[in-house]
Amino acid sequence: MTKVNVKLKINGDPYELAVRPNRTLVEVLRDDLHLTGTKIGCKTGDCGACTILLDGKSVCSCMTLAIEAQGKEITTIEGVGLSYDKLHPIQEAFVNEGAVQCGYCTPGMIMSAKNLLDKNPKPTELEIRKALSGNLCRCTGYARIVKAIEVASEKMYNTQK
Amino acid sequence: MAIPNFNYLAPTTLKEALTMRVSHGAKSSIMAGGTDLLIKMAHRNHHPEYVIGLNCVADINYIRYNAAGNLAIGPMAKLSTIMDHPDIVSHFPALSHSSGVTATVQIRNMSTLIGNIVNASPSADNATPLLVLDASLVIMHEGGEREVPLHEFFLGFGNSVMKPTELIKEMILPMPGKNSGSSYQKISTRSKVDIAGVCVSAFLTLNDAGVITTARIALGSVAPKPIRVPQAEQVLEGQKPSIELFRKAAALSREEAKPISDMRASADYRKAMVEVLTIRALEASLLIATNKTH
Ligand SMILES: Cc1cc2nc3c(=O)[nH]c(=O)nc-3n(C[C@H](O)[C@H](O)[C@H](O)COP(=O)(O)OP(=O)(O)OC[C@H]3O[C@@H](n4cnc5c(N)ncnc54)[C@H](O)[C@@H]3O)c2cc1C
Ligand code: FES
Ligand code: FES
Numbered sequence: 001m002t003k004v005n006v007k008l009k010i011n012g013d014p015y016e017l018a019v020r021p022n023r024t025l026v027e028v029l030r031d032d033l034h035l036t037g038t039k040i041g042c043k044t045g046d047c048g049a050c051t052i053l054l055d056g057k058s059v060c061s062c063m064t065l066a067i068e069a070q071g072k073e074i075t076t077i078e079g080v081g082l083s084y085d086k087l088h089p090i091q092e093a094f095v096n097e098g099a100v101q102c103g104y105c106t107p108g109m110i111m112s113a114k115n116l117l118d119k120n121p122k123p124t125e126l127e128i129r130k131a132l133s134g135n136l137c138r139c140t141g142y143a144r145i146v147k148a149i150e151v152a153s154e155k156m157y158n159t160q161k
Numbered sequence: 162m163a164i165p166n167f168n169y170l171a172p173t174t175l176k177e178a179l180t181m182r183v184s185h186g187a188k189s190s191i192m193a194g195g196t197d198l199l200i201k202m203a204h205r206n207h208h209p210e211y212v213i214g215l216n217c218v219a220d221i222n223y224i225r226y227n228a229a230g231n232l233a234i235g236p237m238a239k240l241s242t243i244m245d246h247p248d249i250v251s252h253f254p255a256l257s258h259s260s261g262v263t264a265t266v267q268i269r270n271m272s273t274l275i276g277n278i279v280n281a282s283p284s285a286d287n288a289t290p291l292l293v294l295d296a297s298l299v300i301m302h303e304g305g306e307r308e309v310p311l312h313e314f315f316l317g318f319g320n321s322v323m324k325p326t327e328l329i330k331e332m333i334l335p336m337p338g339k340n341s342g343s344s345y346q347k348i349s350t351r352s353k354v355d356i357a358g359v360c361v362s363a364f365l366t367l368n369d370a371g372v373i374t375t376a377r378i379a380l381g382s383v384a385p386k387p388i389r390v391p392q393a394e395q396v397l398e399g400q401k402p403s404i405e406l407f408r409k410a411a412a413l414s415r416e417e418a419k420p421i422s423d424m425r426a427s428a429d430y431r432k433a434m435v436e437v438l439t440i441r442a443l444e445a446s447l448l449i450a451t452n453k454t455h
Contacts, residue, residue, distance in 0.1 A: 021168065022164040065199075112266065
């Protein structure tokens with residue numbers, strides 16, 4: 001059960017490191033690569049704090065083995081912004097609409113929102129709520145998060161036209 | 162909770178995976194999406210020395226018709242693909258519904274239909290739809306392959322006929338005849354995300370005279386394994402659908418349900434809900450079966 005060499009592509013950048021097979025992607029992101037934007041809540045797939053995109057689809061990085069993330073495009077919250085100091089419209093809307101309180105759920109929420117809007121640019125309120133069914137927030141009561149995603153959708157949709 | 166260490170094996174074909182299964186047997190586990198397996202390992206309920214990941218096997222996430230005209234589903238087909246697949250939406254509505262209400266968006270993006278079944282959990286969301294759709298599993302073993310109907314696959318809680326030296330190659334769904342409909346009905350304490358407290362699926366086929374020629378009913382979370390209810394099915398077959406007939410079948414389903422009380426629901430409540438959900442599932446199946454005739 002020795003370490004194995006793993007090559008990961010995260011936010012477009014290549015990384016190579018030796019990991020034990022039981023290491024999850026979130027552990028490697030946070031502890032080895034210091035990409036600490038992705039959070040850990042439950043480690044059992046329930047809370048969504050660790051949500052990232054794997055080949056464009058939202059998954060729990062706490063239940064993804066790092067070894068199995070090889071050869072896939074990994075996007076974390078650090079890679080969502082348009083550039084280092086330019087927020088993504090979803091991030092901007094979360095800030096402007098007051099959708100962030102303690103902020104612990106926010107990276108996961110934003111990844112889930114991106115997973116939704118990439119597929120469905122104009123979701124209804126119900127579709128937004130369903131898309132967030134795998135993300136828990138202890139602070140906001142969700143209303144402002146839903147609003148932020150509506151605002152982001154409008155902004156992205158209009159500017160895309 | 163940390164996952165204990167293991168040797169990770171990465172076969173690139175199912176044949177290679179089978180060879181690994183044969184040589185490591187009970188010391189090995191197949192990993193598809195890992196959403197069940199990794200939790201069991203983290204909770205120390207399961208300690209495989211070898212994890213055989215299907216992640217590197219190419220082209221096994223298919224959903225396609227086979228030579229016999231039936232739908233074949235590969236071992237890496239994810240629930241998120243199944244729920245939206247046009248052939249599943251139009252011909253297997255109970256399954257498109259159940260896969261869409263299993264777990265959360267993230268878990269559906271990770272987890273497979275076959276992984277949901279292999280666990281043989283009595284509350285697996287997709288078990289009762291697949292039972293009424295008459296699904297079967299193709300099991301690979303050292304000497305070749307065998308096809309096992311799903312109702313013979315489950316033995317008891319977490320127990321199936323699959324041996325530790327075997328693996329599932331694919332699932333087969335026979336194409337329903339015309340005038341057919343199916344439905345999945347679930348009750349859980351919290352939202353849709355929760356594991357089902359009780360679930361019921363039904364399937365009906367009518368002939369052109371409007372008589373029920375095939376009826377199947379399956380119940381989840383009311384016995385150590387997901388079960389069919391032949392007594393109720395026989396009452397329906399050969400009859401014209403009516404609410405009285407559906408009530409009779411539902412009462413028989415309730416009788417056959419042998420649930421326990423646990424944190425999700427009491428036994429009495431589960432039995433009562435079996436009756437309600439059986440009627441709902443039959444009515445919804447009938448609606449689909451008769452709409453298709455127009
Ligand atoms: C947060 C959370 C919520 C959940 N909610 C639900 C829910 O609402 N409803 C529900 O039914 N389930 C739920 N589950 C359970 C689980 O997600 C599903 O059962 C899922 O479909 C399992 O698929 P998988 O591909 O991840 O399986 P894995 O974990 O990869 O495998 C499951 C089992 O099947 C075996 N296996 C898989 N593929 C094969 C094969 N081809 N051949 C032989 N053996 C195989 C594995 O060895 C393992 O024992 C939930 C899980 C989590 C973490
Ligand atoms: S930490 Fe991954 S879902 Fe909670
Ligand atoms: S803002 Fe605190 S958990 Fe959501």
